[in-house]
Amino acid sequence: MRDNRRTAAVVQTSAMEDDVVDTDVLIVGAGPTGLVLALWLTKLGATVRIVDETAGPGTTSRALAVQARTLELYRQLDLAEDVVRLGHKVAGVNLWVKGERKARLPFEAIGVDLTPYSFLEIFPQDEHERLLIDRLRALGVEVERRTALLDFTDDGDLVSARLGSTDGGETVCMAGYIAGCDGARSKVRETIGATFPGGTYRQVFYVADVEAAGPAVDGELHVDLDEADFLAVFPLAGEGRARLIGTVRDERAENADELKFEDVSERIIENLKVAIRKVNWFSTYHVHHRVADHFGKGRAFLLGDAAHIHSPAGGQGMNTGIGDAINLAWKLAAVAAGRAPARLLDSYETERIVFARRLVATTDRMFSVATAEGPVAEVVRTRILPVLMPRVTSFEAARDYIFRTISQITLNYRGGPLSAGAAGHVQGGDRLPWACVEGQDNFASLSAMTWQVHVYGEASAELRAWCSDHLLALHVFAWREAYDRAGLTRDGMYLLRPDTYVALAEAPGTSRALDEYFARQGIRLDEPVR
Numbered sequence: 001m002r003d004n005r006r007t008a009a010v011v012q013t014s015a016m017e018d019d020v021v022d023t024d025v026l027i028v029g030a031g032p033t034g035l036v037l038a039l040w041l042t043k044l045g046a047t048v049r050i051v052d053e054t055a056g057p058g059t060t061s062r063a064l065a066v067q068a069r070t071l072e073l074y075r076q077l078d079l080a081e082d083v084v085r086l087g088h089k090v091a092g093v094n095l096w097v098k099g100e101r102k103a104r105l106p107f108e109a110i111g112v113d114l115t116p117y118s119f120l121e122i123f124p125q126d127e128h129e130r131l132l133i134d135r136l137r138a139l140g141v142e143v144e145r146r147t148a149l150l151d152f153t154d155d156g157d158l159v160s161a162r163l164g165s166t167d168g169g170e171t172v173c174m175a176g177y178i179a180g181c182d183g184a185r186s187k188v189r190e191t192i193g194a195t196f197p198g199g200t201y202r203q204v205f206y207v208a209d210v211e212a213a214g215p216a217v218d219g220e221l222h223v224d225l226d227e228a229d230f231l232a233v234f235p236l237a238g239e240g241r242a243r244l245i246g247t248v249r250d251e252r253a254e255n256a257d258e259l260k261f262e263d264v265s266e267r268i269i270e271n272l273k274v275a276i277r278k279v280n281w282f283s284t285y286h287v288h289h290r291v292a293d294h295f296g297k298g299r300a301f302l303l304g305d306a307a308h309i310h311s312p313a314g315g316q317g318m319n320t321g322i323g324d325a326i327n328l329a330w331k332l333a334a335v336a337a338g339r340a341p342a343r344l345l346d347s348y349e350t351e352r353i354v355f356a357r358r359l360v361a362t363t364d365r366m367f368s369v370a371t372a373e374g375p376v377a378e379v380v381r382t383r384i385l386p387v388l389m390p391r392v393t394s395f396e397a398a399r400d401y402i403f404r405t406i407s408q409i410t411l412n413y414r415g416g417p418l419s420a421g422a423a424g425h426v427q428g429g430d431r432l433p434w435a436c437v438e439g440q441d442n443f444a445s446l447s448a449m450t451w452q453v454h455v456y457g458e459a460s461a462e463l464r465a466w467c468s469d470h471l472l473a474l475h476v477f478a479w480r481e482a483y484d485r486a487g488l489t490r491d492g493m494y495l496l497r498p499d500t501y502v503a504l505a506e507a508p509g510t511s512r513a514l515d516e517y518f519a520r521q522g523i524r525l526d527e528p529v530r
Contacts, residue, residue, distance in 0.1 A: 033304030034181030061125030065315025087123030198290025424489030466511035
């Protein structure tokens with residue numbers, strides 16, 4: 001097994017000659033965000049230690065949805081197919097009023113021309129974590145359990161972190177960088193002095209893992225619109241398995257610690273006709289809407305719930321944390337390997353904080369509207385929405401807009417420090433549009449976690465020679481109408497980052513544009529810059 005405490009192959013500075021660096025990156029927190037960061041860094045050749053104060057992975061979970069963009073990125077480590085196989089595809093969403101199913105929004109045909117994962121995938125976080133842990137173990141890295149971050153210092157050249165175990169022992173880890181994936185009460189965030197402005201919803205959320213039967217336990221998602229408090233039945237893989245998620249805001253919310261399933265089950269049974277056979281577990285929690293004022297300082301970074309937390313509306317939270325991890329991983333690996341200057345890491349906050357702020361604002365509005373009280377809100381929720389939503393989603397443009405937004409495939413870094421140019425409808429910073437021709441899609445090459453160039457049409461001899469000389473993979477796709485429909489342009493060149501986003505777009509593509517881009521960014525493809 002690989003020793004993930006081994007000395008990192010990083011020369012920090014001459015001032016550190018007597019220091020031994022234990023690892024390139026110390027990751028604090030072994031939820032999905034921390035595990036994905038560890039996986040990507042390890043595959044990219046960086047050394048990691050990942051610590052968590054819990055005794056083992058979670059056995060209960062709140063996060064359920066794995067969005068299409070996450071599955072696309074998971075193809076880089078052959079994770080996507082396992083998630084799809086182990087999880088459950090949701091074929092539709094059903095809206096209930098006064099104990100009757102009033103509307104169904106089909107998912108079968110939504111987004112089919114946009115992504116290979118044109119569906120809503122349900123894969124509970126606890127099962128998700130176990131899959132990631134197994135994959136990380138296969139790479140020789142173990143999560144160090146019952147180990148908490150006590151404090152750390154950043155002297156500008158490396159991080160010195162003091163770690164404590166549950167038996168009272170203490171050790172010091174010398175790391176190139178520290179990544180705070182340690183949740184809403186982040187010790188890393190506290191240490192770097194980042195504030196966490198926002199608020200807390202007055203509702204108490206509950207989640208129950210049940211075995212049940214009835215018309216609302218049919219493998220689809222069911223939402224009850226009768227009351228201002230949210231209630232939904234989420235299907236899981238397996239016959240009769242479901243997660244019930246809801247909120248309460250009355251006197252029951254004042255004593256959340258004493259809330260039991262029996263206190264909320266009447267509405268579930270009466271309104272959604274669910275026959276409960278067994279309650280495997282039940283938990284309650286408060287939800288916040290907050291974004292840290294900074295996502296990093298010096299050699300410390302914040303990811304996932306340590307950086308942003310919000311309403312579970314839309315199933316965005318876990319997916320956003322995973323996106324944070326993949327965005328930061330390739331940058332840390334490049335800097336640690338000496339192939340990029342440290343200023344590359346500044347782009348992490350620039351690219352991710354804008355999306356996080358917009359997401360928190362959007363999910364907050366969605367949740368506030370969905371749970372609004374009063375007679376007008378009740379009419380909208382119980383009479384207008386069940387009629388309006390099926391009509392709106394009958395239009396392809398509306399379906400695509402909804403899917404693009406929820407699936408995160410519209411997330412982009414346009415205008416960012418690493419984004420340049422445009423070709424067709426694609427700009428630097430965009431997700432590369434997906435296109436499938438004769439059963440083969442243009443995402444296959446993205447499994448290589450490296451810089452690469454795509455050309456749709458003809459690539460010049462000059463461009464081919466430049467890519468060959470600089471060890472930059474070039475993929476040329478014979479022109480087809482499918483590429484035009486996807487928004488790509490004929491003979492367009494698309495330089496792709498290791499996280500598969502478009503760094504540079506130009507038509508026709510030239511070696512000069514590549515030369516200028518890499519020179520401007522200070523990134524080397526063929527040799528380290530130590």
